[in-house]
Amino acid sequence: MTSEGQAADTALGRKKLVSLIALAAISAGIVIGLSAKKAIWEGWVVDRLFQVRAIVENDQRPAPSPVAVVGLDQTSLDSERLTRIPRVLMTPVLAEAGQAVLDAGAVALGFDFVFAYSADSFVDPSTGEARLSGFDRPFQSFVYRNRGKVFIAHTEIGVPHRSFTAAIGSGGVRSVIVSTDNDGIVREHTPQLPLGESPHLIDALLGVGGAKIDEPFASIPTARLATSLPYMSLIDVLDLKTSEEGRKKLEEFAQGRIVLLGGLLPFEDEHLYSDRFLPHLDSEAAETGPSGRPRVQPQTAGVFILADLIGSALSDRITVAPPQGVLAAVSVFFAVIGAVAGLFLPLIVLPVVAIFGVVAGLSLALAGLEIGVLLAPGVAPVSCVSAMVAAAVGKVSILQRRQRSLVRLFGHYLAPDVIKHMAVSEELPALGGETRHVVVAFIDIVGFTKMSEKLADQDVVRVVNACFDAIGQTITKHQGYIDKYIGDAIMAVWNAPNTVDNPEKASVDAAHEIINQLDHIRQITAQNELDLRIALNAGPVLVGDIGGEHRRSFTVMGTTVNTASRVESVAKDKKVRLALSQSVANGLPRDYPLSEIWSGQLRGLSTEISVFTLDAPEIYMEKTVQPHEDDETQGAGNLVEFPRQ
Template sequence: MGRLGPEMAGVIVLVLVALVQFADFAPLERIRWQVFDIYQQAAPRAPDADGPVVVVDIDEASIAELGQWPWPRTDLAKLTRRLGEAGAHVIAYDIVFSEPDRTSPALIAERYARSGDEAALGAEFASLPSHDALFAESLREVPVVTGFFLDAGEIGREVEPAASFTISGTLPSESVREYAGALLPLPEIEHASAGIGSVSIDPDADGIVRRASMVAIHRGTLVPALSLEAVRVAQDLGSPNLLTSDGSGQTLSAPGAAVAVRLGETEIPVNDAGEMWIHFQPANALGLISAAPIITDAMSDTELAELVAGKIVFIGGSAQGLQDLVATPVSDVQVAGVTVHAAAAEQILSGDFLDRPDWALGLEMLLALVLGGILVVVLPRIGALPGALVAVAMIAAVIATSWLAFTQLRYLLDPTYPVVALALIYVVQTAAVFFREERQRRYIHSAFDRFLSPEMVRQIAASPDSLELGGEERDMSVMMCDIRGFSRISEQYTPRQVIDFLIAFLSPMSEILLDHKATLDKYIGDAILAFWNAPLDDPDHHRNAARAALQMIKVTEELNASMKGQGDVVWPEEVKIGIGLNSGLCCVGNMGSRQRLSYTLIGDTVNVASRLEGLTKQYGVPIIAGSALAERLDDFALIEVDRVRVVGRDAPETIFALLGDEVMPGSEIFARLSECHARMLDAYRQQDWDEANKLLKAGLPFYESMGVPDLNALYRERIRQLRDAPPAQDWDGVFQALRK
């Protein structure tokens, strides 16, 4: 990531999230389920005390009063009749009556016969009608829907729906669950029923029931769910119709995927597997009527009628022994499975559905790509904290949109992927920016720690924006330092000895420069090129350059004294250096080629500094400064040396010898030298050779005391030559340098 740009890192994250979203991995699907569960808990379906559906519950109290399950079907016949007489519109049993009632007279007589006690029951007992027949007879008196279990194994007979499904499109055998077997009610009970539907409930992988299957495939035949069949019978409707994607013209789902189930005028949205999302009421909002008081007549006809008249009554059990308990998004404990069928039927009757449309995934992916793309572009430009605010605002907007879609439109739009995309992009891009800045800091350290003082390197690393890459114009001070007579020194020693000497000399010189905030540009053999006021601002760069030059002269003299006789390093008899200083505009920055860059500077100021260093040999002074720099050192010990036209430059330059710092001008010797030299230059430029010579002879002790006797000798020789060959009438006193 250190070498990866933040934008590219964000794009990669966005692409990966899109791929994961397209694959819809199970762990993230579970997160989606949990998000929808939270929505249901926060905004469950509004309870309706007078709703069209009630549940008669075979609860623990009923088991305790009437005995263990299964009860005699005569009790269920009475339950059915009483509900019918109380005005129940339809009764739906979430029970599969697949085996004969063991309490029927014939079966009891058979058991007594096997034990030899058949006479004890009487001759007519075995001829009494079976409880299954009595129960079937009650089913004919009231519209009743019975249930069957679907099974993957090849068991049972064919399911024969009371009203066969019609289909618009292709049979969705690849998406809707298909079963080979079924556990059906006894034929006499099934034939007495007004309808028959599947009671199978399939929870999600985490064990929670969120959807109810409206349709399944049994041996190539579409069969309805108990809830769907109960509503069909209640409304006396014809065959339900399954609408599939290729039959509806919708193309976002795979061909043949379930889209909706039409029942009369109601269109029930389903997913590809034919399942309807259930919008549950709050836990315990759907009233449960205990079965025992109805069967034992403890509940009056009037009370019962108030509870069930005109309604669909689902009968099932919440008792533990019935093993029909399920978990739902809104319940803290398991509830009776019959309540799921009841909730589904109530939702069909109300026509108010939750829907996860087939375009939902596309919209979620589009949101992730668009918002993520915006964050990818914006985040690196605005920084981590503003970026965090933008990311949080986007995440909040996505969640708010999803929530409003649920509460206002009943759409299930998953905010997971857009939120994950935005969060990951923020984290990854912020990390990429961090690593990029760390890499930039490491680069800055590696690029400058050998050329700048540690403090300056720390400042640049802490504030990389202060480093303008690619070149910028700055007012700068430039130094060129060179060892006098280095060619002669090189001839005297071996290359190894010369290298050791240079290391011993350049190391303290470089340390002085770094201590005075200089940037070391390069070493050119024995020469040093350094500059000030870049890459960091240095308002005092003129003085820092002057102080560094004076310190270098002083340390060179100390090295001449201390290095003689050192066994490890060969040191010449006496090392002298010349330093050229100049100030002015320079272009500084990373320069070179695409393959190799160097942080350096160019400009006339640099060229003049190099020429001034060369002039130190001719004028016999250790440090020569240009006029632009000298103007900024008004309290330093400076004397004007000459007006010179250096090689390669037409404009003349007034040059100055830097002899000391701010303390030196207060000395008597410097004051005498400064006065004498200034008067000499005035006489010299007026071609008053006698006066100039007189001043040079009188001031020689001062030149010698200040260490510049060669400057005195140079002017005496120049005056002699001008006496012999007088200058032209328009002579301006400017000396033309003939060599660098």
């Protein structure tokens, strides 16, 4: 198999691994996200979305409601007319109020009372006399007269007395039981079709009102119901019906509406409802009778909930489940976003992405409310975050683990930039390369041959390694790259494979620091005669991999490299520790003290060059043979000035 084939297989293997991690993360995001639907906390989020919507819209002028509430509240019970009447004996009063409401133009009337007791059945225990016989006849006559327009309630444990059921008919008795979500809060109603035959009071009144609803729905309340629904106390209805002016006000209140009449005493028939976090409507904006409203309780009265569910369906102020497949599509979309972020973004930014995913998911659910669709608000955020976490875990535990292993394996042999590229791509670089401007250095241990003759082989290796380690640290410190070790010499490069802003300056600074470390190197190697010679040349080279299918090496090639090796011979002849070509000198700042030590044509080259050194005492191996003292040496003897940076 060729190297290109191996690289292709390796790349394909990585792509497969990334694809598997992405697929697993997306699948996890979808499954976990969809499982968030109907989670115990989802209802709380929905109610908060209602709150956000109400705050944003801040509508203090609610649209006219098709439903109104008449309440048997504490004000009514404390009134002069009703204070002495037990609640179980109020059927004549309720009949009177109900007829007044219907006469005022109400299209239907629903009693949120069970009427489980009939006064007609009362017998004096001492005499056996039916002393209240006929007491409930006004109410019985009222419901009989208005069959189809008046409905009374039953619950799981309470049913109307048979006399009332007989008067109103079986179709007039409907259930007022409301269903709660798994957090115990009322939000949704599921109608049973046909509405006119449904056992629920809500459906019966929706049928009378002409509603066209055939799927589960939730109301979208805009304020606390106790402060916003049209409301009038029972005593107000009884008082207003006695005068012409009052009947006009009653007509304004009831005309064309469905009216619900129920109890509003604290802690009786109350439920937590989705209006629990909503603001209170200004009392001046609410439609209210002369006696005002009862105090708002933490929970919502059942009659208000019935009224809101009916009114929202009649006024299209509802939200329904999205069409089949929409929620799954949303989950997939957010899971893909989360998986991509987890795989390809740095871990440090993932919390920001998670917050963005949550906000985006909730914003999408909030936007859905505006078109009457309730997108389960937990699905999108949970899908995004779950997929992102799964992808990030996969990346850290699998992909980055492989990358770290690769870095550890090759870290002592290749340049950090090369390793980083290989770790990310998990493939070998292509053979060949690119042309770049670099500085090439040859750093030679002087006197190595004589030293090796006097030392055992193990000691030679120890000395060389100690020397190379000290030199290598300085090269790396100045952004250089050790290309190879050649016996007792080092070939180093600046500006390949990494990028160096000023490779000429970096290389000269590194060379000068290495020379200044010479005493330290002699000390750690215990070789007092050890010395160094460094040659530098700058120019274009071919940077890349050379070799074949089974063995390759990252290196630089070209005339620039050959020239650098020839410059080293000048350093040897002139007995200096550092020699650098004109091309390196041209890239140095003007304050570097350069001295020309040679000019001419190097062996094997066709052009003439000048060679320089730093004019500093530590650069010269023999202090008695400095350039300015050797007037016979070609080109020596003066500090020179030429165009430099």
